[in-house]
Amino acid sequence: MPNTISELVCAGFIAGAVVLGGAVPAAAQDNERPAAADAQVVIREQLERIPGMKVVSVAEREGRPFYALTYVQPVDHGNPRAGTFTQRATLWHKATDKPTVLYTSGYGLASDTTALTKLLDANQVSVEHRYFEESRPLGAAGSDWSKLTVEQEAADEHRLTQALRGIEQGKWLGTGASKGGMTATYHERFYPGDLDAVVAFVAANDADNRDDSGYERFFETVGTAECRTALNAVQREMLVRREALLPKFEKDAQANGDTFEETLGTSERAYEFAVLDQVWNFWQYGSVGNCPSVPDAAKATNDELYNWSKRYGFSVYQDEALGTNGAGPYYRQAATQLGWADLQFKHLKGVRHYPDIYQPNSVLPQEMRSTYNNRTMADVDRWVKTRGQRMMFIYGENDPWSAEKFTPSHRDSHRYDVPGANHGASIANLPAAQQAEAVATIKRWAGVK
Structure with missing residues (x-):
């Protein structure tokens, strides 16, 4: 997304110095390094105590630890004894009391920083969708495509969210674009207690596949x-x-x-x-x-x-x-x-x-190849319309994927159509009044001023 939205928030890492545009004093830098290093060790230890979680590596992104993770998931959440697979994820950690953005592209493991993460100066958890790239069961289970479902992926994200909420204790917001936005919506439908809000971009909603x-x-x-x-x-x-x-x-x-x-x-x-x-x-x-x-x-x-x-x-x-x-x-x-x-x-x-x-x-x-069943999409569509809370959908006026949209409920939920936008529609391209309204809503949901 364009820089406009990320510029709406000052994301200084050390209070006062970066926000005001000045250099961080050397003494302040020296004092921060041991504390940051200690925090990184503590977070890593907490991650490694989670059953099934492995810290593959730790790097640095903008001065904060970036953990590459794998997490053992059931192939079939309805029958956990039927085998497991490892799902890839990452955690970009800033502070335990900051908001956390849960992000999926709906495909492989995304490496980019989302607009919401920038806007809220949030932690970010990214997760790879089951059966994509390296998050696929080994052996015969990897060829059992019946376990590649909306419900199973929602259960994956539910378990991961519950595991990490003990570390990241602020508000959690789900987000994604296109299939990622759809995936965030499905997570919210099946586990509405996991996330405090969802912001989905250009999320297609084929509620009735017979009606195009x-x-x-x-x-x-x-x-x-x-x-x-x-x-x-x-x-x-x-x-x-x-x-x-x-x-x-x-x-x-x-x-x-x-x-x-x-x-x-x-x-x-x-x-x-x-x-x-x-x-x-x-x-x-x-x-x-x-x-x-x-x-x-x-x-x-x-x-x-x-x-x-x-x-x-x-x-x-x-x-x-x-x-x-x-x-x-x-x-x-x-x-x-x-x-x-x-x-x-x-x-x-x-x-x-x-x-x-x-x-x-x-x-x-x-x-x-397989056959189609409309039950899940029809169910999600009804739920979003009637029971979804704190959900925001962003669509592009000239995006074919935005031709069939989700209709949010009246429960503190919203939908915006970006004039002239294609499949890259963003909050940053909304008219000024709508952009300000959307940003204010997201900040309120995240508990950020």
Whole structure:
């Protein structure tokens, strides 16, 4: 996120000196070092006394200890005797009485500092989502994808939060963006006593996977009519000229070492899938300001059409990035619980060869495919609307993932839409009055002035 929000708080590490902009006196530095070193030892000892917790390493971030951790979790929280796995986490510790931000990207272990952490000068706990990267069970359990669920990850975070609350005793706020924001919301739904508040950014809410009218309305209204027409024309032309453009795609795939046999099956199916994703990606990562770059589909040469597409939204789904060690776990979750946007693509009528390809099972290896059940998403949606407390949702006006939103309850909860923003929507880009309101609410929740 931009620096604007972090600049709303003075985050001096030693009271007075840094806040006032002066240098820390040498004597003060000398006096602080032994105390800081002692505190680091105490915190490490406390961490190591937690059953199942291991301190892998200790580094320094901005003068404060940064602990790399692993924590033993049950593979199945409903049957703890069925085996365990180690989940990766980190703790950036500042003080036990400061707020703590619990952060997940919803994927692998994130290394960045969140906007909330900066705003509140908080401790930060980051956690890797189960079955992503190194937080995956070993052996046969690692191939049992039935344990990759919203409920199981919420239970992971519940156990970790409870374990660390004995050390970090201030307010706890959950946060994340995109799938991370969704994950923070699910944690709050299933364990509402863990966190004092949740701030979720661009968290998609596919409450009814059979109803994609919200996404359809988005693509009928986003940006300008001229831009939408031009993008649709380019997308259609990419399929009309399939025979001319597919060899370019295959040449790139060969140069990059991309294969498609285990997931999409053939290079032609992979090409069509990439084309179908093109307009979505244009808006997810771009803006109205990119519209003048869209070529005239009728006049553009094959090279112009293909090269522009590669710069704007043409993403390749290859075996190497979709299996167990890549984005495959996300698509497994989408196929079983999270849902997906099954767009109609009316403007592509007559030029699609694979009309049923645009769904997550298409990009999964056979052993990871499964069937969808709407029960959990419908439950979370109802709970957030009626019972959620101290929850804030930030969405981007021009972000396709923000087309289906969470509706917060009236229990000290809020939703903001950032004008013109894409999937990188932030509090810092809200209009001034809304930004001030949101920041004041977060500080109140965190007990920070």
